[in-house]
Amino acid sequence: xxxxxxxxxxxxxxxxxxxxxxxxxxxxxxxxxxxxxxxxxxxxxxxxxxxxxxxxxxxxxxxxxxxxxxxxxxxxxxxxxxxxxxxxxxxxxxxxxxxxxxxxxxxxxxxxxxxxxxxxxxxxxxxxxxxxxxxxxxxxxxxxxxxxxxxxxxxxxxxxxxxxxxxxxxxxxxxxxxxxxxxxxxxxxxxxxxxxxxxxxxxxxxxxxxxxxxxxxxxxxxxxxxxxxxxxxxxxxxxxxxxxxxxxxxxxxxxxxxxxxxxxxx
Amino acid sequence: xxxxxxxxxxxxxxxxxxxxxxxxxxxxxxxxxxxxxxxxxxxxxxxxxxxxxxxxxxxxxxxxxxxxxxxxxxxx
Ligand SMILES: Cc1ncc(C[n+]2csc(CCOP(=O)(O)OP(=O)(O)O)c2C)c(N)n1
Ligand code: SF4
Ligand code: SF4
Ligand code: SF4
Ligand SMILES: [Mg+2]
Numbered sequence: 001x002x003x004x005x006x007x008x009x010x011x012x013x014x015x016x017x018x019x020x021x022x023x024x025x026x027x028x029x030x031x032x033x034x035x036x037x038x039x040x041x042x043x044x045x046x047x048x049x050x051x052x053x054x055x056x057x058x059x060x061x062x063x064x065x066x067x068x069x070x071x072x073x074x075x076x077x078x079x080x081x082x083x084x085x086x087x088x089x090x091x092x093x094x095x096x097x098x099x100x101x102x103x104x105x106x107x108x109x110x111x112x113x114x115x116x117x118x119x120x121x122x123x124x125x126x127x128x129x130x131x132x133x134x135x136x137x138x139x140x141x142x143x144x145x146x147x148x149x150x151x152x153x154x155x156x157x158x159x160x161x162x163x164x165x166x167x168x169x170x171x172x173x174x175x176x177x178x179x180x181x182x183x184x185x186x187x188x189x190x191x192x193x194x195x196x197x198x199x200x201x202x203x204x205x206x207x208x209x210x211x212x213x214x215x216x217x218x219x220x221x222x223x224x225x226x227x228x229x230x231x232x233x234x235x236x237x238x239x240x241x242x243x244x245x246x247x248x249x250x251x252x253x254x255x256x257x258x259x260x261x262x263x264x265x266x
Numbered sequence: 267x268x269x270x271x272x273x274x275x276x277x278x279x280x281x282x283x284x285x286x287x288x289x290x291x292x293x294x295x296x297x298x299x300x301x302x303x304x305x306x307x308x309x310x311x312x313x314x315x316x317x318x319x320x321x322x323x324x325x326x327x328x329x330x331x332x333x334x335x336x337x338x339x340x341x342x
Pocket of ligand 2: 026030031032061131135221222223
């Protein structure tokens with residue numbers, strides 16, 4: 001190998017950003033939570049705001065996010081992360097505040113908190129990790145599980161008549177006047193990761209404007225809950241998740257007026 | 267001549283998920299027979315064609331990969 005390159009001057013990607021504690025993740029091999037933690041914390045490092053960020057961790061596989069993210073963190077009860085983040089932001093408006101939640105947490109048990117936080121236009125960043133399943137508790141059906149998807153509580157596949165359709169909560173939230181910046185991203189390819197990084201950066205920058213809630217959904221994977229290998233889960237995201245949950249901006253500030261506007265086709 | 271790069275994999279962090287293998291445009295990574303302390307088979311760089319594009323590091327869920335790339339002036 002090219003030993004002469006191994007020196008700090010030539011380092012172009014550091015796997016130990018100061019904003020991660022360096023504690024090894026407890027996640028299953030290939031789990032998207034690890035990528036999302038890393039991208040979020042790299043953005044905090046790049047913006048130089050490590051001392052000013054306060055995060056709120058959920059209940060779900062990422063319940064221990066505070067062990068990994070090297071910023072001030074608070075744990076919330078299941079579903080209530082955005083309510084806790086609201087309180088923190090109101091008491092400490094000078095800080096950057098984010099919540100981090102899975103689909104069971106944000107779009108099932110926490111639906112009320114989620115909708116009302118965005119409706120109030122709280123000046124926080126809400127990170128929504130959609131892996132279409134309850135990962136932590138053993139792969140039960142989530143509100144976002146796809147039609148026909150087999151889970152431990154929909155063993156014959158999700159059926160719309162008895163279980164409802166997968167909910168696109170991100171599109172619903174974008175309709176609320178309190179939503180300032182709403183986008184859906186993913187972590188299944190290097191380019192998707194680059195775009196997610198840009199979106200997190202935008203969201204922290206918009207938070208300074210005090211104009212409303214920034215909401216970023218990240219389409220992720222759960223190889224264990226989906227009962228497939230990590231590599232197969234990437235293909236499954238492309239073939240099954242993305243047609244239902246298309247990527248891109250949903251609501252963005254107008255460059256001229258700064259007012260949030262819906263992106264066409266949403 | 268192509269830009270030269272290389273990577274270092276922290277094999278104790280690697281869980282052998284192979285997402286880096288999938289993401290490498292040079293097809294330079296492979297799941298090896300080596301097993302780490304946690305019992306995972308780990309990935310290694312087996313080709314000499316790495317360009318330091320950082321794709322593997324971006325998708326690695328366990329932050330196991332550091333990437334190095336030659337500076338423009340060093341290119342021959
Ligand atoms: C009040 C309460 N109800 C139920 C649970 C059980 N529980 C723990 S995590 C979870 C769902 C997690 O799913 P999700 O939010 O999608 O996170 P993931 O693990 O998929 O990242 C549930 C139902 C709980 N801990 N507390
Ligand atoms: S169960 Fe799913 S979401 Fe939880 S750590 Fe494993 S792969 Fe990730
Ligand atoms: S840096 Fe790019 S070329 Fe080098 S191993 Fe990683 S993905 Fe392959
Ligand atoms: S992506 Fe990371 S954890 Fe997965 S095999 Fe590659 S180096 Fe190991
Ligand atoms: Mg989930």
